[in-house]
Amino acid sequence: MSAVTDTPNVPQLKTRGALGRSVADSLVVARRNLIRMVRIPEMVIFGLVQPIMFVVLFTYVFGGSIKVGGSLSSTAYKEFLMAGIFAQTVTFATAGAGAGIADDMHKGLIDRFRSLPMARGAVLTGRTLADLVQTALTLVVLAGVALIIGWRTHENIGRVLLGFLLLLLLGYAFSWIGAMIGLIVRTPEAATSGGLIWLFPLTFISNAFVDANQMPTVLRHIAEWNPFSATVQACRELFGNLPPGFVTPDAWPMQHPILASVIWSVVIVAVFRTLAVRRYRSATA
Amino acid sequence: MPGAIYAEGLVKTFGDVRALDGVDLDVPEGTVLGLLGPNGAGKTTAVRVLTTLIQPDSGQAVVAGIDVLKNPDEVRRSIGLSGQFAAVDEYLTGRENLQMVGQLYQMGARDAKKRAGELLEKFNLADAADRTAKTYSGGMRRRLDLAAALVVSPPVMFMDEPTTGLDPRNRQQLWEVIEELVAGGTTLLLTTQYLEEADHLAHDICVIDHGKVIARGTSDQLKARTGGERVEVVVHRPDEIGPARSVLATYGKGEIAVAEHTRKLTVPVTGGAKLLAEVIRDLDAHGVEIDDIGLRRPTLDDVFISLTGHAAELGKNGENASTEAAEGRKEDGQ
8 A cells, every 4th residue: 555645647628518427427437227127137037027927917817807888809809918017017106216326325325416516407317317228228128028918019110119109208207206206215125115115106197007988087187187198198109009999088198198108207307306396406405 | 735635614414414514624735634533524525525425514615726616527537535435336347447447537448447557557456357346355345445446546535534444454454545645646535443553544633523633733742732752661560559649659649540450650750761771670670579660641632631631432333334325315314
C-alpha cells in the first residue's frame, strides 16, 4: 500500500452540459443495475414465476366459466386474458425498482452517489432503465409461454409490436412509482410489499381479468377510468384479442385506448419522476 | 485566509433534537482535524453538511474554497467521502465499483478504468479486483470504500469513523494509508470515537458533544488542560504501601492516591523521566519491592471524561450503528 497520493496523472474531469451528463450518468447507473440482475438471476426468475402461474391458473381454472363479450368459450377467454396478464406483469416492475432503491439507501450507496458530482436524477433514471430491460425480457418469456398454451394475435406485426411498446411504457411509468416508494420506506422488504399490495386492487378492479361491462356500476366506472385498463384495452385491440360480441364501453379511455394509454403513462412518469427526484435530493440513509 | 474546510455557526435540528448547535470549524490546508465525540454528538451530521448531503438550518460552510450551500456541485468535484458503512456495491467487483465511481466523477470510461487499476494495486486489492465485493473481508471493503473516495485524488477528504468495526491489524493498515494521504497534502476531516485514533492521526482535535464544540486544540494542549503527569507505583506486598507513600511524599506535587487492593499509589509530579529514575532509586534504597512503575501522562480518555463528564463509548459498534440510523430517521422526518 505505497504511494497512494502520488498520482499526478489523474485525468481532467469532463465538463458536460446538463443533458449530456444526465444521459451519461444514467447509463453508468443502468449498467451497474443490469450487472446486478445478471449476478442475482433469482430476482428475474421469481419475477417470471408469478405471471406464468397466473396465465395457467386463470386459463385452466376460470377459462370455461368467465363470460367475456358474448362468449363463454375458453379460447376466447384465453386470448382476452393475455393482455391483462401482460399489463399486470409489467406493473410489477414497481416492486423491483422500489426494493432496489431502498436497498441502495440502506447500504449507504445513495450517500456515496449524492456526494459525487453526478446528475441528480441519474441514480433513479438508471434504475428505471435497467428495470425496463428486465420488463422487456419478462414479456418475451411470458409471450412465449402464452403462445405455447394457445394464445394467438390476429393483427399485423406492427400493431402487435405497438401493443408491446405500450406495455413497456406502462412498466417504465410504474417503475417511477416504485422508485418513489423506495425512497420513502426504510427497508427493501417494506418496498417490496409496499410496491405490490396496492397493485392487486388496481389490477383487479380493471378490465384485465374480466369484462368490465359485467361489473356493478360503480366498479365499472372505476375500471373504465383505471389507467391500467386503457393499456389492457389498447393491447386487446392491437393484438386482435377482443372477444366476439364485445361491446366497447362509452368511457373516453375505452373508446381511445391507445391515446389514453400513452397519456396515462406519460403523466405518471412526469409526476412521479418530479416527486422522486425532489425526494432524492434530500434523501438520507 | 480560511482553511480548506471552514464552517461557521452551523445549526441543524431534527425535530426537537439540535444535532448541530452552532458549530465552527477551521481546518488549515494539508492538516487533519479529528472530530471526536460520543454517539449522537453530531459528528456525522457535521460531515453530512460539509459534504453537501444535508442542508444546515443556518450557518455557512466553505470547502476547498467553494461555498457549500451556494455551489454544492462544485464542492462534490473536490471532495472524497468515505463513510461509516463501506458504501460499495457488493454485487460489483472491486474494479467495477471503482470504475463506476470514476465515471460518475465525470471521468471518461477509459480513464476511469485505468485509475481503478492503479487504485486496486495501491490498496492491495489487485488479486481480488475481479471478484465481487460480496466476497471481500471487512478490511478489504473498507479499503475499497476508501479507494472509491480517492478516485479523483480530491484535495479535501472526509472520513466518518473510518476504522469502526475493524480489527487492530486492519486499523493499523488503514492508518498508514491515511498518514500517507496527508503527507501528500490532502486536507482531512476525520470523525472517530477512538481517542487513540485522534491522538495518532490528527493535528488538531475538536471535541464535540450535544452538537457543540466543547474543546479544541492539539492533543497535547487538550491533555495539558486536564492536568500534568503523574507517577504510578504498584508495590509487591501490602505492607510496603506505607514506606512507598513516605518516599513519594518527598517528590509529589499533590495528594497521593492509594488503591489498597491493587497496591497502587499515584502522585502528581513534575520533572519527567529524570524524576522517575530518582523515585526508583529511592524506593529501592528503602527496600520497597516494585511490581510496576511508570510516568503517566493523561490520555485523551482522561481529557474526554473531564470535558464531558462521561467516558467515550469504545468499540460498541452495533450500538453506534443504530444511533446513526436513528439520526438518519430524524433527518428524514423533517
